[in-house]
Amino acid sequence: MNNHEETFFFDTHAYAGGEEGEIFKKTLAQSENMLVGLNCLLPGQMQAVHVHVGEDKFYLVMEGRGYFQVGDVFRNAGAGTLVWAPASLPHSVVNNGPDLLVLLVVIAPSPGY
Amino acid sequence: MNNHEETFFFDTHAYAGGEEGEIFKKTLAQSENMLVGLNCLLPGQMQAVHVHVGEDKFYLVMEGRGYFQVGDVFRNAGAGTLVWAPASLPHSVVNNGPDLLVLLVVIAPSPGY
Numbered sequence: 001m002n003n004h005e006e007t008f009f010f011d012t013h014a015y016a017g018g019e020e021g022e023i024f025k026k027t028l029a030q031s032e033n034m035l036v037g038l039n040c041l042l043p044g045q046m047q048a049v050h051v052h053v054g055e056d057k058f059y060l061v062m063e064g065r066g067y068f069q070v071g072d073v074f075r076n077a078g079a080g081t082l083v084w085a086p087a088s089l090p091h092s093v094v095n096n097g098p099d100l101l102v103l104l105v106v107i108a109p110s111p112g113y
Numbered sequence: 114m115n116n117h118e119e120t121f122f123f124d125t126h127a128y129a130g131g132e133e134g135e136i137f138k139k140t141l142a143q144s145e146n147m148l149v150g151l152n153c154l155l156p157g158q159m160q161a162v163h164v165h166v167g168e169d170k171f172y173l174v175m176e177g178r179g180y181f182q183v184g185d186v187f188r189n190a191g192a193g194t195l196v197w198a199p200a201s202l203p204h205s206v207v208n209n210g211p212d213l214l215v216l217l218v219v220i221a222p223s224p225g226y
Contacts, residue, residue, distance in 0.1 A: 007197070008183040008184070008186055008196060008197050008198070009181075009183075009186070009188055009190060009194060009195070009196055009197075010194065010195040010196075010197065011193060011194055012173070012193045012194070012195055013193045028195060028197070029171065029195070029197040031169045031199065031200075033147075033168065033169045033200070033221040033222055034146075034147060034169055034219070034221040036171060036195065036197070036219075055146065056144045056146045056147055058142065058149060060125070060173070060217065062193070068122075070121040070122075071121070073121055073122070075122055077122060080124060080125045080126045080175070081122060081123065081124055081125070082122070082123040082125055082141060082142070082149070082217075083121060083122055083123075084120070084121050084122075084123065084141070084142040084149070085121070086144065087144070087146070104173065104195075106147070106149075106219055106221075108146040108147040108221040108222070109146055109221070109222070
């Protein structure tokens with residue numbers, strides 16, 4: 001392994017975690033163009049409804065399952081489901097399952113960069 | 114289900130496929146800010162080394178395994194590994210495993226949009 005390898009390759013499983021209180025967030029890669037990270041929710045934790053103005057976002061469910069809102073659509077989703085939240089559309093997620101909910105989260109362009 | 118649900122929620126497993134000849138590509142969501150899709154490689158198929166000028170990209174291995182290049186780094190990667198290919202850095206992938214290689218591919222900003 002060299003330093004570059006750690007810059008380009010990320011084992012997402014190794015970074016997943018859960019914390020009481022605020023949901024667990026870990027940035028994996030970031031540039032002006034996009035932010036790539038993990039959001040992990042313990043059972044019962046939620047990310048309240050919010051919007052990103054001018055930034056498109058998606059969640060990819062990696063592990064567990066959650067209950068998502070995008071605009072006026074509400075749906076349960078499990079591993080392998082990609083949830084697309086276009087700019088300015090309200091979205092939220094709650095972990096309504098028994099296990100840790102691990103989400104890959106991508107926002108483009110990168111917020112606050 | 115309503116029309117909006119199909120716009121916001123994508124079961125990535127349902128879209129994966131493999132084709133002889135050119136590698137299988139399926140766009141899931143696209144805006145000016147980013148392109149989100151699947152690339153699927155049959156055993157032995159490859160995406161030759163190339164660059165995206167001004168666009169950052171990543172692969173996320175969803176199923177199978179592959180041998181990746183980013184810049185001067187070459188590495189095998191399996192499910193759960195995220196491969197970050199910053200703008201203008203040469204990258205490639207070959208399916209060196211026995212099973213279909215399913216990759217989530219994200220490019221930001223969106224090419225040719």
